[in-house]
Amino acid sequence: MSQARQSIARTFGAHAILITYTVIALFPVFVTVINSLKSRKAIFADPLALPGPATFDLVGYQTVLKQGDFFQYFLNSMTVTVASLFFVLMFGAMAAFALSEYRFRGNMLMGLYLALGIMIPIRLGTVAILQMMVASGLVNTLTALILVYTAQGLPLAVFILSEFMRNVSADLKNAGRIDGLNEYTIFFRLVLPLVRPAMATVAVFSLIPIWNDLWFPLILAPSEATKTITLGSQVFIGQFVTNWNAVLAALSLAIVPVLVLYLIFSRQLIRGITAGAVK
Known part of the structure; x- marks a missing residue:
């Protein structure tokens, strides 16, 4: 029972660490995206605020699509x-x-x-x-x-x-050679899938x-x-x-x-x- 509890604790701990690192890594992306949906004045007034009815503005995306060949x-x-x-x-x-x-x-x-x-x-x-x-x-x-x-x-x-x-x-590669596989076949069919x-x-x-x-x-x-x-x-x-x-x-x-x-x-x-x- 104690081993099961320890395993569960390690699993939850690993997930907690992964979630924490994910949040930290994605926070700059989140800030960039929400500010791209706001007016210029709202960006500098409160950069961490979510876009609302008074601050929502797609002028940035309109400018990107009109000026220059963004798709190219x-x-x-x-x-x-x-x-x-x-x-x-x-x-x-x-x-x-x-x-x-x-x-x-x-x-x-x-x-x-x-x-x-x-x-x-x-x-x-x-x-x-x-x-x-x-x-x-x-x-x-x-x-x-x-x-x-x-x-x-x-x-x-x-x-x-x-x-x-x-x-x-x-042993895996030598078995392939014994079966008549050439080096290219061993590389592409045996080695690459394992790495x-x-x-x-x-x-x-x-x-x-x-x-x-x-x-x-x-x-x-x-x-x-x-x-x-x-x-x-x-x-x-x-x-x-x-x-x-x-x-x-x-x-x-x-x-x-x-x-x-x-x-x-x-x-x-x-x-x-x-x-x-x-x-």
Whole structure:
């Protein structure tokens, strides 16, 4: 009976902690959304108040939809983010499988070289990256952003996924080889399904820097046809006057994909973060 009570207490404690962290994390999102539905005067008068009949105003969303091509910005961000995540997960998983599965000369050095990307910010090479894109004719293209974000996300993906893949049963992989499966089939059909929590973790942690980035879209793809949602929102921020209704409305709309992805991958994300922590 005491063990059952302790188990129930731990369960309620874990749920309480999860709810607390969720409330803390979502509070800024809540403030942003409610203020995007209020008039400018109401935003500064009481930013924490809910919109009421006297303060409710959709002028921010109307401005966002009328000024600039918001749907094009949104489509550009989705294209860049989805394509970058696909290549990060695919190439990162392949490199992690090779490093964790095969022993060859330079294995450790290769892993260290890939891990250096976590410690050295890619923005330090902005000038060289810009020169490469100019020479390749990729300036003001979404391809330039996809290439940069793929390179940015690979080190973390390899580092996390290689640790998980080392824990995949060697007997399972050897049994597959005995049954005549080639290395590609073993990788895609046996290994990848077992590391889905780790891949969800990599996807979420890679998504946010890509979706919210302003630096590389401003440097590599500032044209109207290639602007991302984050860069497009800056049009409402001026040197002397800022349209806060439009800024908050644009940010509220930009938050939606991140929340949807979190809801989809939340269970896999938690499993990936806590794997091995509790026995």
